[in-house]
Amino acid sequence: MPQDFEALDKEYIVNVYSRLDAVIDHGKGSVLYDVNGKEYIDLSAGIAVNIFGVCDDQWKNAVIAQLNTLSHISNVFYTEPQILLAKKLCEKTGMKKVFFSNSGAETNECAIKTARKYSHDKYGDGRYTIITLKNSFHGRTLATLAACGQDELHEDFGPFPQGFVYADPDDFDSVKKLAEENNVCAIMMEMVQGEGGVHPLDKEFVSQVADYAHAHDILIIVDEVQTGNGRTGALYAYMNYGIQPDIVTTAKAIGGGLPFAATMFADSCQHTLTSHSHGSTFGGNPICAAGAISIIDRIDETLLKDVREKGAYIKQELESCKNVESVSGMGLMIGVTLKKDLATVVNGCIDAGVLVLTANGLLRLLPPLNIPWDVLKKGIAVIKDVIDA
Ligand SMILES: Cc1ncc(COP(=O)(O)O)c(C=O)c1O
Structure with a gap:
């Protein structure tokens, strides 16, 4: 070089x-x-x-066509590409609502905020802890860094937001123990831990965790930032595990090369984020959304x-x-x-x-x-x- x-x-x-x-x-x-x-x-x-x-030609053409139509407008107004994309994502996944943002960290941050608000709305103060897995990676903002189950990421930037505890992957007893010892609102997992060393979670473990969470009104957040959009041979990796998450986060591939992300909500928490409780200047930007439609349409x-x-x-x-x-x-x-x-x-x-x-x-x-x-x-x-x- x-x-x-x-x-x-x-x-x-x-x-x-x-x-x-x-x-x-x-x-x-x-x-x-x-x-x-x-x-x-x-x-x-x-x-x-x-x-x-x-x-890629198809993605590029979709982006260029939108670039020649409307490059950006604020989320104060309706725009067609993000509405069409949200509808497609919901139809393909069975999720009920979508919030658009720009990166993996942001989509996970939105998931964390939603899980906490869901619990706060229903149970009041204190039920805010999120169980994540050791070796997990969820992003580089302060909250998503705190969510990462890797001690070395927690050395330099404290104090971190409280309320994250780390279970051993593939060890249901470890998850259950933490859930019993803490006031837990959510369990957050990557189905295949990416940065942590390309480790697919055990199917039995995932289904035990999902059953336990469901029985205790603990939300399941699946981080599909790396695994999503066809990467694992299913549209989203959780589909390989036969579970129904409450929140699914996606970024990276959905943007096809532009910064784009979505947080998808199931019935359980589709109404949790209310007017002005969250937002993003660029989230759902028409150019990125038009490109994302062309990507999602091709994952068959x-x-x-x-x-x-x-x-x-x-x-x-x-x-x-x-x-x-x-x-x-x-x-x-x-x-x-x-x-x-x-x-x-x-x-x-x-x-x-x-x-x-x-x-x-x-x-x-x-x-x-x-x-x-x-x-x-x-x-x-x-x-x-x-x-x-
Ligand atoms: C599973 C997972 N979650 C979150 C992130 C953070 O994404 P971003 O870098 O877009 O914020 C990554 C990035 O590698 C990731 O692999």
Whole structure:
């Protein structure tokens, strides 16, 4: 990479990211190019954002058409794209109402506020604790950081909002104990823990937690920021678990590359947020909403089947590597535990022209869902060579 980009980035941009050694310039679908013209197969999709790759024509056309019609207006007025999108989301999920915002952290913040207000409206003060799971990740605002079940994220920014306790994933007794010891209003989980290491929750655990929560009027919040919109082979990952959450949060892929998020509410709490109790300047922005409609319209059973088949293919291929300990995940959300140094493999893949990610000590793959089979096969062959080199 030309030295000046790295130096300028380090000089002028806050150094919170451990950037990989490529200055990405342009691309189409699952193939990207850096400023030197080097080609990469993208198995990272902007961390589960670029569901149909970069600069996808259908999404781009929807965005451009809206950009030429109405770019922004405040939420003081009605706009068609957000109304149509909310209706579609409710029809596809059975949820009853939607609140639009701009990021994963914000959609989770909205879920947290709603759970607390739901409980406050019904039971008065004090019933505000939310159980989350160890190793979970829910965002970087103060409340969503507090919600993350990772001690290292709680070191520098205190004091945090109170009222978060952390249970062991896949251990129902741990959830039940915390629910009995605290005044709990909600349990919040990712069905597949992403940043925490691509760990799909156990089905029996999830259904026990959902039954317990339902019996005690504790809301179930499912964080689908990373898992949502087809990534796990279902429209939303909770659909693979046969539960009905009270609140579902989605971001990343629903925006297709623009900042967009939605918090969806089931019957139980569809009326909790009342006039002026929440809001957002950009939430439901017409351009982002028009793009999101084009994304949601394309997530059908044909695509989902393809996602499941591609996921199974990747798992099978990588499990055959001598330096792979295990492969975890669901659909096209894949984690690889290596017997080899992770940084060596990641840098080796980038050098060899394949973009990959990491998650809590694992190699993580999140390809665009429509990556062509031949491109995927080429990318996986490169990764296998790098892993076993
Ligand atoms: C499960 C989950 N929740 C929330 C977030 C936060 O999303 P954002 O970075 O858009 O605020 C992320 C981001 O990686 C995530 O994976």
